[in-house]
Amino acid sequence: MAAEFEGVTVVDHPLVQHKLTIMRDAETSTRGFRQLLRETAALICYEATRDLPLETVAIRTPLAPMQAKKIAGKKLVFASILRAGNGLLEGMLDLVPSARVAHIGMYRDPKTLQPVEYYFKAPEDLSERTVIAVDPMLATANSAVAAINLLKSRGAKDVRFVCLLAAPEGIRRFRAAHPDVPVFTAAIDSHLDDHGYIVPGLGDAGDRMYGTK
């Protein structure tokens, strides 16, 4: 990655890139989009959790006792930025079914491009857990920055951010606001248009997922 995008991992696995292309295609159905987002989320989650610490525990297989590895510490928290974050959340929970879940209700005012918060519910002990915030689109990054601010204000210290698509403008803003939060994405697109949409992007992720608009 260029130094400008330090802290950003682009998951360029062929399966991720293949599924992303189908999601970008305006002809893809709502059902197809939702399914592909779920599948892709699991693959990105695999990379975002690659460095989780392990501990050794004593178990007994049907043949012998052994020392085996388990993920150390408290259960992860996935923090979904509503609504579109739920599309990623489902796939991440497929991979880590025991994770705790936080919901952050937030929508982007289409005129100001500022996030409007309407809901927040998270486990109490965020300070003791790894928190992975999820939202498919990092456009201006106003929503993601505000969501991470909220999580940190509730005690979160070890935070990661998973998205599907990012704009260079959003990455710069996000990394300036939260340099301690690594970002995992399937692609970094060209730029934002005058309405704050990622180009070429995939359109409005929430609308594509739920068939609204």
Ligand code: PRP
């Ligand atoms: C979309 C997306 C992000 C936000 C990204 O949500 O899911 O939350 O926009 O834009 P930003 O980086 O410029 O803040 P939207 O506000 O459309 O809400 P929705 O998920 O409820 O559709």
Ligand code: URA
């Ligand atoms: N939100 C979306 O859903 N898509 C974009 O391109 C930008 C913000």
